[in-house]
Amino acid sequence: MKPLPSHIPAVGRARPIKIPAAAERKPRSGLRILAVRRPSVPRVEIRLRIPAGLIHDGGEAARAWMLPETLLSGTRNRSSVDIAQELQGFGASLEAAADADDLVLSAGCLSSSLLPMLDLVAEILTAPTFPAHEIEVARDRVVQELIIGRSQPSIIAREAWRARLFGKHGYGRRMPKPGAIGRIGQAQIRRFHAERVLPHGSTLVLVGDIKPDQAVEAATKAFKGWKGRPVAGSVETPSMGGPGPILLVDRPGAVQTNIRLVGPALPRSHDDYFSLALANLVFGGYFTSRLVTNIRETKGYTYSPGSILDHRRKASVLVTSADVGTGVTAPALLEIQYELGRMAALEVDQDELDAARRYLAGVTSLAIQTQAGMANYLDTIGSCGLGLDYLRDFQPALETVTTGQILETARRYFAPGRLLTVLVGDAKAIRSGVEAFNQVQVLDG
Amino acid sequence: MFQGSATLEKGLHDRLTTGNGGINNGSTRNDFTNYFELMPSNALEVALFLEADRMREIRLTPENLQNQIDVVKEEIRVNVHNQPYGGFPWLYLPMTLFESFPNAHDAYGDFADLDAATVEEAAEFFDRYYAPGNCVLAVAGDFGVKDALGYIEKHFGGIAPRDVPPTVDASEPLPGNERRDARRDAHAPQPALAIGYRVPDPIRSLDDYVAMVLCCQLLTGGEASRLHQRLLKTDRIASHVDGDVGLVAGTFEVRDPSMMQVQVFYPDGRGPDHILRAIDEEIGRISDGVDQAELDRFRNAYLADYLGGVDSLMQRGMLVAALEQQRGRAELLNELPGMLSRVEPADVARVAAGWLAPGNRAVLELLPGASR
Numbered sequence: 022m023k024p025l026p027s028h029i030p031a032v033g034r035a036r037p038i039k040i041p042a043a044a045e046r047k048p049r050s051g052l053r054i055l056a057v058r059r060p061s062v063p064r065v066e067i068r069l070r071i072p073a074g075l076i077h078d079g080g081e082a083a084r085a086w087m088l089p090e091t092l093l094s095g096t097r098n099r100s101s102v103d104i105a106q107e108l109q110g111f112g113a114s115l116e117a118a119a120d121a122d123d124l125v126l127s128a129g130c131l132s133s134s135l136l137p138m139l140d141l142v143a144e145i146l147t148a149p150t151f152p153a154h155e156i157e158v159a160r161d162r163v164v165q166e167l168i169i170g171r172s173q174p175s176i177i178a179r180e181a182w183r184a185r186l187f188g189k190h191g192y193g194r195r196m197p198k199p200g201a202i203g204r205i206g207q208a209q210i211r212r213f214h215a216e217r218v219l220p221h222g223s224t225l226v227l228v229g230d231i232k233p234d235q236a237v238e239a240a241t242k243a244f245k246g247w248k249g250r251p252v253a254g255s256v257e258t259p260s261m262g263g264p265g266p267i268l269l270v271d272r273p274g275a276v277q278t279n280i281r282l283v284g285p286a287l288p289r290s291h292d293d294y295f296s297l298a299l300a301n302l303v304f305g306g307y308f309t310s311r312l313v314t315n316i317r318e319t320k321g322y323t324y325s326p327g328s329i330l331d332h333r334r335k336a337s338v339l340v341t342s343a344d345v346g347t348g349v350t351a352p353a354l355l356e357i358q359y360e361l362g363r364m365a366a367l368e369v370d371q372d373e374l375d376a377a378r379r380y381l382a383g384v385t386s387l388a389i390q391t392q393a394g395m396a397n398y399l400d401t402i403g404s405c406g407l408g409l410d411y412l413r414d415f416q417p418a419l420e421t422v423t424t425g426q427i428l429e430t431a432r433r434y435f436a437p438g439r440l441l442t443v444l445v446g447d448a449k450a451i452r453s454g455v456e457a458f459n460q461v462q463v464l465d466g
Numbered sequence: 467m468f469q470g471s472a473t474l475e476k477g478l479h480d481r482l483t484t485g486n487g488g489i490n491n492g493s494t495r496n497d498f499t500n501y502f503e504l505m506p507s508n509a510l511e512v513a514l515f516l517e518a519d520r521m522r523e524i525r526l527t528p529e530n531l532q533n534q535i536d537v538v539k540e541e542i543r544v545n546v547h548n549q550p551y552g553g554f555p556w557l558y559l560p561m562t563l564f565e566s567f568p569n570a571h572d573a574y575g576d577f578a579d580l581d582a583a584t585v586e587e588a589a590e591f592f593d594r595y596y597a598p599g600n601c602v603l604a605v606a607g608d609f610g611v612k613d614a615l616g617y618i619e620k621h622f623g624g625i626a627p628r629d630v631p632p633t634v635d636a637s638e639p640l641p642g643n644e645r646r647d648a649r650r651d652a653h654a655p656q657p658a659l660a661i662g663y664r665v666p667d668p669i670r671s672l673d674d675y676v677a678m679v680l681c682c683q684l685l686t687g688g689e690a691s692r693l694h695q696r697l698l699k700t701d702r703i704a705s706h707v708d709g710d711v712g713l714v715a716g717t718f719e720v721r722d723p724s725m726m727q728v729q730v731f732y733p734d735g736r737g738p739d740h741i742l743r744a745i746d747e748e749i750g751r752i753s754d755g756v757d758q759a760e761l762d763r764f765r766n767a768y769l770a771d772y773l774g775g776v777d778s779l780m781q782r783g784m785l786v787a788a789l790e791q792q793r794g795r796a797e798l799l800n801e802l803p804g805m806l807s808r809v810e811p812a813d814v815a816r817v818a819a820g821w822l823a824p825g826n827r828a829v830l831e832l833l834p835g836a837s838r
Contacts, residue, residue, distance in 0.1 A: 376481065
């Protein structure tokens with residue numbers, strides 16, 4: 022990198038991240054509770070993560086899919102409207118969603134309403150009723166959402182790479198089909214809820230205008246009626262498929278090709294994780310990365326290319342994405358492979374590494390400034406079994422990574438020959454161009 | 467604006483932002499374009515320097531312009547052309563509701579317009595609209611005010627003033643009749659409907675505008691809202707409904723004319739009239755009267771959301787800049803909660819009756835192209 026002009030104002034040293042006041046507790050139920058003080062506005066953010074996600078269901082995972090859609094539909098004491106109105110009264114929002122591993126409840130409320138809010142959440146967890154008519158409405162809605170989802174090219178691309186990379190493993194399953202959703206009734210959801218929505222292995226994060234000790238005490242009390250641990254059924258580590266031919270999902274007439282290159286990566290807890298995270302930044306993880314500079318800023322092929330580390334409990338994936346004009350599909354693929362190859366073949370500049378290091382430290386500290394940002398961060402690292410210590414320790418750990426280590430890591434994870442390539446686009450227009458790179462297997466969209 | 471400035475070559479602005487632990491971007495809205503940096507507090511001076519450097523001058527070359535034209539085309543493709551429901555309704559609904567060019571043209575830009583853009587036009591635009599006097603600078607965060615003012619004077623003080631263009635008054639008459647349009651979307655598997663209502667002037671009639679914001683919440687704000695209950699739970703004629711007040715600019719960041727939007731996704735091919743009838747009935751019920759407890763709940767929810775929004779320094783800074791530019795009242799940041807608290811049930815009923823009528827709206831139907 023060229024040296025910076027001398028007239029630019031000095032920046033000085035970044036302040037170290039201040040770890041806020043916090044309290045933790047793990048009651049006998051096995052629920053882990055973490056409360057952190059961030060009094061910027063009179064609110065509290067809540068994240069409750071429960072191992073009841075898609076991987077824990079069989080078949081098409083339709084029960085796990087429907088559980089979050091119906092969990093808030095009524096309890097022993099309250100109808101769905103009652104719940105919605107009570108949340109409003111608390112100045113609260115509450116949403117349930119399922120990811121590959123977990124059911125996650127995300128909520129926020131005015132800090133003055135924290136105690137009744139915790140009681141409401143506890144009641145939803147321990148005594149949901151899943152009324153039949155609410156399930157019917159939810160099924161119809163979910164079927165429509167799935168139909169719409171399947172028509173989105175980014176979702177088509179995601180489903181395609183997951184299916185190929187994870188094969189028969191549950192992580193590779195596609196979204197449930199309408200028929201599978203249609204077969205889900207009260208009995209099915211109740212059973213899945215009873216089997217999986219349990220405190221053991223769950224984590225509750227509270228961030229906001231609270232006194233951490235008091236908040237932990239209040240949460241312990243509110244959730245004391247929530248008991249149990251899921252019956253075994255640990256998730257296998259998938260063996261991720263080798264690269265193989267380019268997979269081309271045909272979308273006739275598409276004006277863009279969605280390019281995805283994917284391969285195995287490392288979990289956050291791994292010793293080499295920071296080396297991989299920094300390598301990823303240099304390659305395509307932020308705006309001033311090589312990938313963005315090349316195919317957006319120089320060539321204008323695409324609007325938001327990038328690469329991310331996509332984590333599940335038992336698998337982490339490096340995903341490189343670019344949605345490019347149909348007419349520049351092959352040239353864009355060439356540039357992506359060139360940048361991947363460059364990472365794997367040559368040491369990065371010291372300047373590039375230092376810039377990526379400062380960026381990661383800086384945006385982490387920015388992300389945790391808001392209550393929601395801190396809650397999301399603690400929830401995310403909590404899902405890997407990491408806690409506040411990670412915030413404390415990650416900056417010194419970043420400092421130790423060398424350009425030599427980046428090269429070693431890049432050889433293992435960025436080598437283009439090791440990655441699976443998936444394209445969603447107009448096969449007629451792009452096939453012959455991309456056949457220059459590898460064999461192509463065309464699938465109907 | 468990101469391709470090089472007075473003393474910095476292309477790429478340095480981004481390098482100096484991300485390389486110092488921050489992010490930067492900008493966005494184009496109805497009445498303004500904004501540019502921002504979010505950075506660790508030790509980088510205050512360099513952030514101000516970067517903005518001053520490009521306020522002074524930008525490097526407009528045919529290569530830079532062509533690069534950005536290509537990138538914007540891909541942006542339009544990914545957001546609009548290649549997506550089901552791309553541009554619906556945010557791009558197309560205003561084109562149906564409004565008539566004047568400022569309010570009704572394709573805000574993203576036709577590819578033909580993009581391709582025809584010249585360096586001279588861009589330079590002229592910069593010269594006219596990027597005059598220092600046409601900008602508001604907001605700084606939010608952890609710094610000493612004296613220090614910040616010192617840096618601002620140091621870096622911006624030497625930029626020569628030039629003429630400021632007059633504020634565009636884009637107000638236009640109310641439609642008088644319902645306006646309708648339909649668009650076919652080859653990528654969309656299901657039909658959708660969007661309604662845009664004309665609303666009180668966000669600046670000159672702020673009190674009524676705030677009442678309209680709460681009215682919109684009652685109608686579309688979450689599961690307890692009138693339309694969610696009626697369309698999804700009771701009649702079961704839709705799979706999704708939501709709504710908002712504003713345009714691409716946020717609720718309190720837009721000049722007249724603004725809009726209240728209701729968006730519905732529904733599964734069958736019956737056409738939207740039964741949905742419109744149900745929506746009109748629910749609006750009628752609100753016009754007949756709203757109860758205090760219900761209004762208080764929706765108000766609470768909205769206020770809590772507002773607080774959550776301004777917890778973010780970036781949102782706070784952007785909102786403050788827009789409030790100051792459009793109203794000369796940055797302090798509204800702290801006054802809006804009080805204004806929301808003073809809305810009475812009768813105000814909500816009155817604005818619903820006065821504004822949410824068929825003759826005061828546009829209805830945009832999206833016809834699915836793909837059948838499954």
